[in-house]
Amino acid sequence: MHFIILLPLLFVLSSALNNNLGLTPPMGWNTWNRYGCDINETVVMTNAEMLGILGLDKLGYRYVNVDDCWNLATRDSMSNRTIVDPERFPSGMKALSDFVHDRGLKFGIYSSAGTLTCEGRAGSLGYEDLDAQDYVSWGVDYLKYDNCFNEGIPSFERYQTMKKALEKAAHNHTIFYSICNWGLEEVWQWGNETGNSWRTAGDIFNSWESVKYNFEVNQLHPDVAGPGGWNDPDMLEVGNGGLSHTEERTHFALWAVVKAPLILGCNLNTISNRSLSIISNKELIKLNQDSKGDQAVCVHNCHSLKDSEDVQVFGGWNKDNGGYYGLVAVNWNDLESKPISIDFKSLGLTKSSEEYCSVYDLWNKGVHIGNYQGKYLIPNIDPHDNVALKIKCKRKASSLE
Template sequence: MRGSLFFVCLLFSLAVALDNGLARTPQMGFNSWNYYYCNVNETHMANAMDDIVNLGLDKLGYNYVVVDDCWALRERDAQGNMQSDPKSFPHGMKVLADRAHSKGLKFGLYSSAGYTTCAGRAASLGHEKQDAKLWASWGVDYLKYDNCDRGDVPAKKRYGDMRDALAATGRTIFYSICSWGTDGVAQWGAQYGNSWRTTDDIYNGQDAVTYNIVANDVDAAYAAPGGWNDPDMLRIGNGGQPIGLDRIQFGLWSLAKAPLILSCDLLKLSQKQLDVIRNTEVIAVNQDALGIQGRLVYDSPNQYQIWAGKQSNGDQVVAVVNLQSAGATLRLPFNLLKFAPSAQLKIRSLWDHSDLGIFSEGLDVKVAGRDCVMLRLTPVIDVSDKIFRLQPKGLPGGMRPSDQNNVNGNVETGSWNSEARMKWKVLDAGDGYVYLVEQKNGFYLDLQGGQTAVETSATTFTFTGHDSTKWKIVASPEPNYYKIINKASGFVLDSYKCNEVGENPGGFAGGFIKTWYDVNTPCQQWLFVPV
């Protein structure tokens, strides 16, 4: 039955997600539309490639360079192929793709899932296989696929046909669905594309930015590595948008795991604007491997908002947004983020790369008018020289040596009974690591034979000082829980069989504890209960 259930689950997962190996984190890059509109030409695109490299943006992840609408003629050639406009793109798309690749960048094109594009140029409805094959021959890496002039053909049919056509080319092409949030696209987008627009086009101004990101928030549950909600491109560098609003948009887009697509004259960006789009700590939030979309957790209409999202190392990142014209001091209560009342949090300001200190209960945040503050909150656990019961999530017991008296015995989970062997003292081992010492015999938590391979059994042993006896305690994405990471192997402590799909996800009494890859399962999350 286990095997059958696993097979069914595997088939289901394949049915509900496009897996072309792309979009493990949200895409970053440049698109021509918001600045050049239909006046785009090959010089603009070549310059954008040069600017991305010269400004160091490629090193930060801005790798896709996409020419939007108006690159193609209205008519196809005698063989039915799309044609580049010879006036604006006299050398054709392959030359641009080759140029992008020579600089370590990736090249993207635009079309529409309709009979014509939004600007009335040739589009791809009914020509999916022919167009996809042509683009692949040019070296295209990315397709933005719009929603104009679609007739009465259902969205899933139109976008599904292009998905299949791209796959059939044998070239890996990022598939960006631009259906403006219609037809419930977020609910099925992951089956079809690597990202999908959740909103209509964005324009300058606070109302437009906040409207799009709040609308995008509704669909947060559908975003994950491989496929992302898209509230449209960044407006930074367009129309004199104030720097505070630039920070609001870039910060919220990063927290929401939205695509970070620039669309401006990059050489006209001010130093302050460059500081925003090149902020490595905020970009790291967007590109975090956990891939959980940050959410709106507090909203005082027209006054301020608090957004928050989990990160793979257990931190939470928070954006405190002031929607008022005047500066204000805004309260960030930690219970809003589901931290325990006793939690202490180390807080770092991401815009100015500064540590603010360690705080409990909450923080008063000074925010300029129409601006936002981005904070990284790291739980701090004070464990040194204290005694705890170590309880894996989902099991009301704790960790203990399986043999009450012998050295080098396996470590298991067991029901709590106040035995000394279930109590562990945490001692400082230096360099951010600790020893875990059981209190019946004074043995140290170690790995079997000091081995460093994955799935090595945890044991107890006399003191050696070896790295296999040293452990780092780091916050889990689950508030108030922690991961226990071995210094010698780098693997996490995992209670019994959490590494097996569908097998005992909460652990059980008597199960041996081993090391495993860090995959954020419940049995890799430990509660330190003072005893």
């Protein structure tokens, strides 16, 4: 990460990025978390094919995103166009994009709002119009736009410039615009006026502490997210081996309930069946993709996670599937299992403790657990584990599903 100069945000918000994209959080796959800079067109092609082979495309994972290291450090001396790395991607980006599109998927690419990308390739600062034209001509559907080597120019100015370039180049081909300025410079104030998603924290790493930190930072401004623009705590680490199976479950459930982008970052050619079962959970995907798009918030034990040893509950209302309250209860304790009682009235689900609610288990195909009056007791949540529930409440137990 490179140091930048934080300048006062002296701007007037312009109109939102009205491209009719990101009405639900994006789902897909990205090269970075697993491969870093060690990428080539074969890596992208084989993982794109695996989205179909594993049936992940049918679940909504549609974007195939090439991250840093696809281009050279210098631009063409005559045209100033960015140069695709001829050794890593000999067929070029248009051919790779066509390959992805031929499989019913969408193609994404990466650049930086700086003179160079974070890995020292040619950035887009000063060349936004040219790069946007290339992206459109290649059929790019998603742009992840990073923040390295930014010359100290305020983020809002740099990200607005690319927004305008994408709009100008569009010609009926719109591009999902992912702002990656690491949550700096009050991005929550202008992110949803500029892009379809905005990073709320620095890069995620393949560890429980990193997952925990990025999730907590992502919870600071839930009110600014919704259809068309999403808080982004960074990509998923499920399948990369740094998390236990329990931690992978919790990582995925938390990202799902807070309506974060679900962008995979593992090698799909070698993913384990246990990790595949997590990212294939239809009920949690439905929760994430709800059309209402309200980010779940903390509703129990709401304090800093830094030294937390408690069970916290994150929940919110969802519109689809008849309407329901979705929640994830997480045990942050490192050693001890913990119980938690879900009080329907305190969550605003009922008006009195006499009313009944129907509870469903999102980790078990949405199975109906039972009908409960006033409260639902979870007797045991293991360390770092979670319980994910759908709750529907009515006046009489007999009228419940």
